[in-house]
Amino acid sequence: MTHLPPKLRIGIIGTGIMGRGHAEVLAAHPDAEITAVCRQPLAGAPVFPTYQALIESGLVDAVSITTPDHLHADVMVAAARAGLHILVEKPFTTTVEDADRAVQAIRQAGVTAMCLFNHRWVPAYAQAKDQMPVVGEPVVGYARKDDTIYVPTEMISWADQTTCAWFLSSHDIDLLTWLYDDHVVEVYATARYGKLKVTPDAMQIQARFSRGAMATFESAWIYPNTFPTMVDSYVTVVGEDGVIQLDRQKENIQVATGKGYAYPRNMLQRVVHGIPAGAYRDAIHHFVECARTGAEPLITVESSRHVTAVLAAAHESAASGLPVRVS
16 A cells, blocks of 8 residues: 655745635645744634744744745745745746755755746646647747736735836746747846836846747736736747747636626636636645655756846846846
């Protein structure tokens, strides 16, 4: 008879929108349980005033880190040194230095860690990965991820601590490097400031990959709130022998009321008959399985470190007006 590991005891650090999303999925997982949270009550678990106290409590085998983007690194390093498995929201970190010390701590500790680039579990994107041999060697790609202005002005309170590129293009850089099976070596980026004042309205990144392919990553978060979806997401990849296009603005349902017209999103997060479903759920389940069995996650911390390096170089390029090599 095969002996299965016990339930994975998870502490949630960060109890905002994403923390509640993680909690919804983990609370319904048959092989996981939420045994601690940091600062705010969630899922009926014991509450700890600091992430250090939670990590040292002895109540958790893993942590789910859903703090603002720029606060991930210290928590990851502390958790790794305590021997805890780590699930962290994207982006991995917002500096290369933070990414390097997190990767070092994780690899030295031998714990399972994964950045939640959940787009790899969107069915169409996973199918695109399988179809890449059909379209041939990548030549050029384009990935747009634009948000309504609700996101930086109402949804998150720390927009001045991040940018639309960190918040949005991180997903697309992970996706295209995975689809291309390649890495970015140089970027040239531009940013536009104005409407939002404290953070760029939009950024555009031109990336060159090691085998010669190119890609453009566009991000903005000043769409009017009347736009029918909170996120406008589109990806195309041109290969030597074909093209793949992925348009996620419309996800098979349209709703019209007296207040407006909408395309409710359902590929990433949805609840079906009371049970969480979608790519977001599938990615978290993958992490739980890897943490319990010791398998290497589909998304490595090294690949997530590369996304951070690309974005750090892009912000340097936008500030200097010059192309920048990716470290």
